[in-house]
Amino acid sequence: AAIDVAVGPDRSDQNGEDNTEENDAVFSDNSEDAHGKHVAKRPLTRPVLSSRKLSLQERSSGGYLASPTGYGPYATGPSPRIMRRPTIESNRVSISDSEDCVQLNQYKLQSEIGKGSYGVVKLAYNENDDKYYAMKVLSKKKLLKQYGFPRRPPPRGSKASSGEQPKPMAPLDRVYQEIAILKKLDHVNIVKLIEVLDDPAEDNLYMVFDLLRKGPVMEVPSDQPFSEEEARLYFRDIVLGIEYLHYQKIIHRDIKPSNLLLGDDGHVKIADFGVSNQFEGNDAQLSSTAGTPAFMAPEAISDTGKSFSGKALDVWAMGITLYCFVFGKCPFIDEYILGLHNRIKNKPVEFPEEAQISDELKELILRMLDKNPETRITVPEIKVHPWLTKGGEEPLPLEEEHCTVVEVTEEEVKNSVKTIPSLPAVILVKAMLRKRSFGNPFEVQTRREERSMSAPGNLLM
Secondary structure (H helix, E strand, C coil): CCCCCCCCCCCCCCCCCCCCCCCCCCCCCCCEEECCCCCCCCCCCCCCCCCCCCHHHHHHHHHHHHCCCCCCCCCCCCCCCCCCCCCCCCCCCCEEECCCEECCEEEEEEEEEEEEECCCEEEECCCCEEEEEEEEEEEEEHHHHCCCCCCCCCCCCHHHHHHCCCCCCCHHHHHHHHHHHHHHHCCCCECCCHHHHHHCCCEEEEEEEEECCCCCCCCCCCCCCHHHHHHHHHHHHHHHHHHHHHHHHHEECCCCHHHECCCCCCCCCECCCCCCCCCCCCEEEECCCCCCCCCCCCHHHCCCCEEEEEEHHHHHHHHHHHHHHHHHHCCCCCHHHHHHHHHHHCCCCCCCCCCCHHHHHHHHHHHCCCCCCCCCCCCHHHHHHHHCCCCCCCCCCCCHHHCCCCCCCCCHHHHHCEECCCCHHHHHHHHHHHHCCCCCCCCCCCCCCCCCCHHHHHHHH
């Protein structure tokens, strides 16, 4: 279910300053009493956006941050054993304009609450259910070019069982195929995508997510790392979430603390599938570079030109994340991209002397950060590791107990994205005049920045 109280994510810069505002916003739903009589709702208060600033190392690729008392952009995903509400579908999408927002269907787009290289995130109020959501406004061109959506998704349903190969798909059809699958992912450790709107005449793609209360599970760097027990409990969630994604033939490619969001149920949810890949067969064989530099595996930054295992990439990033959990920082850090690559490929993992962790945890981290993907520990092996299971006393669920294959039909792919008319020029003009700005409100209004050899902030985003 969606969250009734929501505060947008924070802005970030390199100073790491803390200036948290208290959240006093109160929301309520339209409701009826036991006799079916309509009960008037309390006045709706717009979420207060925190101004807390965090280190770039904690910033996610889309800029989704939340204060410890604030709220992030996703809601807790449903348990695999609990029936979730169906994804809302509609046949008509309309656009209108008001004094303080542009409206897409039932969503009133309000302030910007996040920003990334591919677009912006808007706070969106849903008039139908009286709740707030996060709407990612993405550039389709940048998604296809920069983030490498899957070349050819695997067959699903009857075609998969018959061995029939899918027909070649147009680039955006591939995106819609992936969206159809992401919308049906249903797991306690995966965030929930609600719906997607498409403007075919423009470059915009609008993705609607539930809001999550507690934001990223950890800020990195942090001077308050987790205890071993805290790290173990959170990492168990990550392992189950990754196993579920791999079961659905999806490689995440950007596992890091800022993409691991904490739900009200205490479970960690894996978020942000912006660079994910689908695959056929037992594993993805990748050749492109994507993700966050400080969390990239050695084989992904090698100049050999050889393809590499997608599953092994996720395991490496999980190892970097576990290291962050217990030490509050990444194991490989450098202010220059070449220096960082050199450390990742050649420097052995070192553990801070002042931090005391068990030998079992050290052994697990070292096996996950094995520079050879052929001998790196696998997810099934991680699941039964003594540190994660307390020597077998607390085993994790079997794969068949929490994983069910997601099947999408051609009709579901066709309806995975709702088409909206192109934003009328008059609405854009009115919005620009009100803001005394002549830029499209859906576009990132920052100067273009190229990654330089001395841009450490970019290496940790």
